[in-house]
Amino acid sequence: LEWLLFKICVEEEKFEALFAALDSTDGGESGNGFNANHAFLMGTLSKCLTERPEEVSVSNSFALHVFNIQKHAAETLDFTCRGSSELPTGLPGIDVIGYSLVLLKDICAWEPSSSETEAPVDSLLQAEPSSLGTEPPVDSLLQAGLVKRLLKYLGELEPPSTIRKAMAKEQGDQQPAFATAKVCPYNGYRRDLVAVIANCLHGRKQVQDEVRQLNGIMLLLQQCVIDEGNAYLREWGLLAVKYLLEENEENQKEVSELQMQEPILTPEVAELGLRVEIDKKTGHPKLVNSS
Structure with a gap:
């Protein structure tokens, strides 16, 4: 039936x-x-x-x-x-x-x-x-289509739990910047958004370029973490980034040029009594004592 x-x-x-x-x-x-x-x-x-x-x-x-x-x-x-x-x-x-x-x-x-x-x-x-029924022009892919909309939904969500915890610990008593962000209405919502985007990226350079032009590269990189309530988010995030960079020199270059602008404290690094900072001379990240 x-x-x-x-x-x-x-x-x-x-x-x-x-x-x-x-x-x-x-x-x-x-x-x-x-x-x-x-x-x-x-x-x-x-x-x-x-x-x-x-x-x-x-x-x-x-x-x-x-x-x-x-x-x-x-x-x-x-x-x-x-x-x-x-x-x-x-x-x-x-x-x-x-x-x-x-x-x-x-x-x-x-x-x-x-x-x-x-x-x-x-x-x-x-x-x-x-x-419908016609071969889509490349220009239409950069308009209000599926990928653009899903990136919007993903960007409106609060960060994954791993990032939220690190930010909350860093900000202390201050109200986190994501306090008014949207939350996942069911367990797996964020993962499903990333999964659709990943499948759209596979073998489609025009979609790779669209994500870059919509400033979505960093957003997808942020999904490569463990998130409570979104099983396999990290795996789908890594797959999306793989497809995003595959045979796309522009995207590869943008990722290689990314630099952290402020100290980052993650739970894993914090347990070692360390934090990540930017070396002002080289512009590269380095580990320093958090005390």
Whole structure:
């Protein structure tokens, strides 16, 4: 039954109509317009695509509909309450945004057959659905597409827990600068954002360049750490950075020229009674006693 539902939604392109029809059903609608039926549908489609990707032919229209749902959920969801569980959370709006990201992650990893000229991810990287069916121009990739939006969401979040702890210890009684930042609505939200970006970066120089032009390199580097509530964030962060730098001299140069502007104190270094500072003569980091 699940596979039949997936075929109807994805291959027969009935997803948009079915999702809209669920608006009128009694599914315990939340404040952002999503209900339990929406969450169930998204979860089922996500499960099928994850388990049987080789048997699926994903259309551009399906990919763009999922992206539109993700955007709507992100714009209406409350990001002030930190989630404490993985998907499904039982909260329709949160489950919808979570499953939409999982779907996008798998869609962006999907490779078209030799008979297809454009993968769904290429449509997602364009600015508007009106470009469906045409080869996207390079300029459109630098407009308001998937990567730009996900970098925005990632940048609005508080830093990963490893960085937060180091900053809080350094600032002492002062209120941390990230006190008003958004938090992850479910365990794994940050990881899922990074995973989608990583899959978009793979083998696509135009996306590598877009991330650099959007000042996203440092943001992705900050995801290469352990984060409470986001299992495997470090692994996805490292993969994203690998794809970001792969055969891209401009990005490699920018990373090589990065210099720390102020002392950095991490829990691991602090335990040794040390901290990282910049040598004023060489401009390179060095370890010094923290006492």
